Amino acid sequence: MKIFFYIMAGFGIIMLVLYTYIGGFTAPEVVVITSETKYVAGQPYEGSIEDAALSKAFQRAAEVLEKKELEGMLGSIYYNDPDKSGDSLKAFIGIIVPDTNNITLPAGYELRTVPGGRKVVHAEVTANVIVAPKKLYAAVFDYAEEENLKLEDFYVEWFPQEDIGVVEVPVRK
Numbered sequence: 001m002k003i004f005f006y007i008m009a010g011f012g013i014i015m016l017v018l019y020t021y022i023g024g025f026t027a028p029e030v031v032v033i034t035s036e037t038k039y040v041a042g043q044p045y046e047g048s049i050e051d052a053a054l055s056k057a058f059q060r061a062a063e064v065l066e067k068k069e070l071e072g073m074l075g076s077i078y079y080n081d082p083d084k085s086g087d088s089l090k091a092f093i094g095i096i097v098p099d100t101n102n103i104t105l106p107a108g109y110e111l112r113t114v115p116g117g118r119k120v121v122h123a124e125v126t127a128n129v130i131v132a133p134k135k136l137y138a139a140v141f142d143y144a145e146e147e148n149l150k151l152e153d154f155y156v157e158w159f160p161q162e163d164i165g166v167v168e169v170p171v172r173k
Contacts, residue, residue, distance in 0.1 A: 028125035028139035032149075035168055037116035038156060040075055041109050042094015049089050057093035060108075064095055069106045072097040075158035077114060084153075096158045114156055120168040121151065132165030133157065140169050 045057050064070050075096035080089065092112055097103060100111060121143055123136045136157070144151050150172040157167045 028123045028135055030121060030123045030139050030143040032147075032171065033120060033122045033168075035114075035116045035118045035120045035122075035156075035170070038075070038114040038158075039097050039100050040077055040092060040094050040112045040114065040156075041070055041072070041097050041103070041105055042076070042092050042112070043108055043110070045089065045091045045093055047089065048087050050087065054089065054091075054093070057091075061094050064106050064109075070095045070097055070103065073158050073160050075156070077112065078155040078157065080153050081155075119171045121149065121171060122166070122168045124164065124166045126164055132159075132163075133167070136165055136167040140167060144169075144171075 042061060043057055045054055047053060058074075061074055065072070065074065072095040075094065077092040078089065079091065094109060097111075103111075105111060121140050123139045123143070125132050125135050125139070127135055137155075140151070143149075152170040152172050155167055155169050157165070159165050
């Protein structure tokens with residue numbers, strides 16, 4: 001029985017160290033800013049968050065960057081909150097490109113513009129992509145509640161560097 005306790009304690013310590021390493025205890029920074037225009041090259045997705053097609057859309061975006069078909073960073077637009085809509089997601093998954101001059105879109109990709117100049121709740125965290133989205137959205141929603149802000153159901157998420165995640169959500173007028 002003692003050996004089982006030591007094994008479980010050792011496993012727990014390893015998991016705690018791993019969670020710390022991937023940024024599990026890092027708190028996001030949250031501020032209200034005026035957004036900048038963003039250009040997203042990607043593909044639309046509508047369906048369950050459990051659907052393999054969603055995973056394939058993210059894999060395709062990573063492949064586009066890896067093969068240097070486009071310059072930019074992984075990024076997505078979400079048009080609804082799947083927690084509020086029963087697992088149904090409407091999104092646009094792809095790459096946030098720095099500018100649209102002289103770009104050739106990969107097969108199956110289209111370009112969308114997210115207009116700037118809007119008041120948004122901006123959250124940023126240093127954490128692995130495994131934990132970053134959950135931390136970011138929780139921080140945005142908590143901040144909005146604390147500040148009595150109403151948010152739109154429109155989310156722009158991107159990963160400017162490895163282990164850095166950002167999300168912006170417009171404040172409803």
